[in-house]
Amino acid sequence: MFERIAPEQHDTLEGVPEPSENPHLHGHQATSNMLAAAYRSGKLPHALLFAGPRGVGKATLAFHLANHLLRHPSYGNAPAELAAPDPASPLFRQVATGAHPSVLHLTRPFNDKTKTFKTVVTVDEIRRVSRFLSMTSHDGSYRIVIVDPADDMNVNAANALLKNLEEPPARTIFVLIAHALGSLLPTIRSRCQIVRLGPLEPDELMAALEDAGQEPPQDARARAALAERAAGSVREAILLTQYGGLEIAEAMDRIVVAPKLDIAAAHKLAEVAGGRGQNIPFDIFNRHALDLLADAASRAALEGQGPRANRLTESWQEALTSVTETETYNLDKKQHALGMIIRLNEALRM
Secondary structure, eight states: OOOOOSOOOTTOOTTSOOGGGOOOOOSOHHHHHHHHHHHHTTOOOSEEEEESSTTSSHHHHHHHHHHHHHHOOSGGGSOSSOOOOOTTSHHHHHHHHTOOTTEEEEOOOEETTTTEEOSSBOHHHHHHHHHHHHSOOTTSOOEEEEETTGGGBOHHHHHHHHHHHHSOOTTEEEEEEESSGGGSOHHHHHTSEEEEOOOOOHHHHHHHHHHTTOOOOSSHHHHHHHHHHHTTOHHHHHHHHHSSHHHHHHHHHHHHTSSSOOHHHHHHHHHHHHSTTOHHHHHHHHHHHHHHHHHHHHHHHHTTOHHHHHHHHHHHHHHHHHHHHHHHTTOOHHHHHHHHHHHHHHHHHO
């Protein structure tokens, strides 16, 4: 039975290991081999930017790399392949619990006043980097800073991190995780070696689900449907199967393209997505809404429908603003969801 040892994060899923405590990495074999080879030759860049879709293993790879560097502090003697973390080792437990003095994991901090996680990686979090790097490594090993996700940094935080990236101390490596590469400052991107991680293959996805303690569908057709809708993301597959994501997405797909808005169905969906305590379904709803608008805008642009593409892009921006304001100011989620459904129905029928 799974027992969590890692600190809870803003996007923690019950019963699912955090990247820091996940000994399994599925897919990305060529990328992990490349990183191991670069380290073994003494040419590992001081700043790496892991970019790719949410939930494909970027943060897990970052922690596997951290374990590898700390387990093999002499790069010339390191193995040719990235060493899998040993869950029984003290090193693994220290890294997973956030207690290792050579690993700093920065993410959205917990707000003690609201008892919720903040919506951004704050400048105060990034300022911890300077204090972390000012301390001498206890055994001369690498110091690893993981920012997850870097695209959640606000402007002040990004500028603060930039100063650390410009002149890093020796034997220091930054690993930035980005779901949306374009959201990062160009100056940050230019100082990092970008490593792109793509979606998992269907068989890799199903194996990752099993290792995460989430039983994939037994029926071959259902597995194929899940793999297609999850688009190679383990997190998305878990949300679809364990948190009602599949039902939310299918209901949205039907309602928003109907010639006439079904008010009763819209209210029912808004209740499911925005009801009290429905944080994860609410997140699923919002991300699918934004994806629908983004996909429609992309199709319109490819088909040469410039004015429609512009309108859809504006609708996407308005929708994103609504999501941000609802989360920031703790507005009525059900009312937000209902408004989002109406906006989608109007935008996609135009």
